[in-house]
Amino acid sequence: MRTVQPISFSILTMVLALALAGCGDKPTPETKPTAQVAAKVNDDEITVHQLNYELSKLGNLNPEQSKLAAAKVLNSMVDQQLLVQKAIADKLDADPQVQQAIEASRRQILAQALIQRMTLDQAKPDEAQLAEYYAQHPALFAERRIYRLQEINVQVTPDNVEMVKGQLQETKNLGDFLNWLKAQNIPARAVQSTKTAEQLPLELLPRLHQLKDGQAMTFASPNGLNILVVAGSETHPLTPEQARPTIERFLDNAKKRGAAEAELKRLKETAKIEYLGEYAAAKPLGSPAEATPNGSPMTGESAAGTANDPK
Numbered sequence: 001m002r003t004v005q006p007i008s009f010s011i012l013t014m015v016l017a018l019a020l021a022g023c024g025d026k027p028t029p030e031t032k033p034t035a036q037v038a039a040k041v042n043d044d045e046i047t048v049h050q051l052n053y054e055l056s057k058l059g060n061l062n063p064e065q066s067k068l069a070a071a072k073v074l075n076s077m078v079d080q081q082l083l084v085q086k087a088i089a090d091k092l093d094a095d096p097q098v099q100q101a102i103e104a105s106r107r108q109i110l111a112q113a114l115i116q117r118m119t120l121d122q123a124k125p126d127e128a129q130l131a132e133y134y135a136q137h138p139a140l141f142a143e144r145r146i147y148r149l150q151e152i153n154v155q156v157t158p159d160n161v162e163m164v165k166g167q168l169q170e171t172k173n174l175g176d177f178l179n180w181l182k183a184q185n186i187p188a189r190a191v192q193s194t195k196t197a198e199q200l201p202l203e204l205l206p207r208l209h210q211l212k213d214g215q216a217m218t219f220a221s222p223n224g225l226n227i228l229v230v231a232g233s234e235t236h237p238l239t240p241e242q243a244r245p246t247i248e249r250f251l252d253n254a255k256k257r258g259a260a261e262a263e264l265k266r267l268k269e270t271a272k273i274e275y276l277g278e279y280a281a282a283k284p285l286g287s288p289a290e291a292t293p294n295g296s297p298m299t300g301e302s303a304a305g306t307a308n309d310p311k
Helices: 011-021 048-056 063-089 096-118 127-136 161-170 174-183 205-209 240-270
Strands: 037-041 044-047 145-154 188-196 215-221 224-235 302-306
Touching: 037 048, 037 063, 044 048, 044 063, 048 063, 096 240, 127 240, 145 174, 161 174, 161 215, 161 224, 174 188
Parallel strands: none
Antiparallel strands: 037 044, 145 188, 145 224, 215 224, 215 302
């Protein structure tokens, strides 16, 4: 019998789960007591262990919450298994793209498992480290703000980019700036959002924290120019005690990144790596530490200007 793996709402991931399950021995009714089976879906079984694994992702729940959650999660696992069975009946597991997705997910799972094992016993930060991190990041904690932001993506060209930046500097009202762009037939798209300091890219936050309400920053992007306007903000500081869980998580992740980078460097020093064919001149990607936090597309130069919130 096949067994169900962790819940996912992607059929590709469901097929991956089934493929991974197939790597082990398939239990028989003689070796798997009925008490350990939570549900049967045609010829497949969902075990209590599998259900408990999914429930563990929900964190600490009281007995009443656990009972309600177990019913919902089990129903989701049943739905998932029905879709997996249909996908296999339709031979999706033989589709080349699906097989590539399975292999890519397998590599990611194994790499993450290695990092988790390497950092499983790493020491928690002490009080001095917590206090130091709190003091070094006022924008996140002692001077934390909630920002009301307006992001404008302008499709500029090399010929008009400086003109757009200059107009932003001179404009006192964001609405007037958008009208000017329209009059110049310069395509632009505006998006509004409200974000706390910790929801912003960490490399952007210190510069954004220095801006007053109504000021703006510009960033070069692959498709033109991004303008980020602080339409308004409110100060909501966190005490050291309130910030403690966040700081512990940041420091824990930093240690994991450091351990992963050190191990990767060691492996590269002893590995034989060749780039072949048209990829012979390919350069290795930057280290994880060089990646932009939160996946932000904003990179490049920045310049401050002013633009008031339109009314």
